[in-house]
Amino acid sequence: MQTDFYHGLLSLLVVIAAVVMGGCGSSGAVPRPLPVPGRAVPPPAAPRTAQAPPAPSPAGPASATPGQPPSDFYALTGTALSLRGTPYRNGGSDPSGFDCSGFTQYVFSQHGIALPREVKEQYSSGQAVKPEEVVPGDLLFFTTVAPGASHVGISLGGDEFVHAPSSTGVVRVEHVNTEYWSRRFVGARRIQG
Helix, strand or coil: CHHHHHHHHHHHHHHHHHHHHHHHHCCCCCCCCCCCCCCCCCCCCCCEECECCCCCECCECCCCCCCCCCCCHHHHHHHHHHCCCCEECCCCEECCEECHHHHHHHHHHCCCEECCCCHHHHHCCCEEECHHHCCCCCEEEECCCCCCCCEEEEEEECCEEEECCCCCCECEEEECCCHHHHHHEEEEEECEC
8 A cells, every 4th residue: 555655656756857847848948068268259240339328218118228238148157257367467368378358358359348457547438236136147346456447257147257367366256245246346338249
């Protein structure tokens, strides 16, 4: 009798699992693999000039809204993460070595988006974003060596960002909410491709 109970329970669990898994599989969504450090970066597309999204029209909001991430934030942040461990090089803007703005300029260029070279110019690009509306792919700016925006990184979502700091010498992920970075945060910008 107890065996029949467990057999019936097991059959019920198999049916439930098949229904649940069948629902997920029928959505048509294709999962994308996680970025793998060291994997080749896709060839760059033709650069586009970074600019603020168009103003909303009277008929409704524009396609780029404050809560909307850059065109393909997954690919963009994947490219940034694939460069972890790249050494810091003052004035560097390629995988042999980066400074902070060279890193962000390079990552965006791999997705066909042209950014200015200097931090202050990048801070003037795109659209300002409130701290509570930051999404993966937004640029985060900090004051470190000079007043105003003097350091930049790329948001990964939550409180994480990836950047090329000079302090430890390699591209790495850090938390915005640490005492050091939170005191130095000056703003965020969204760059639409």
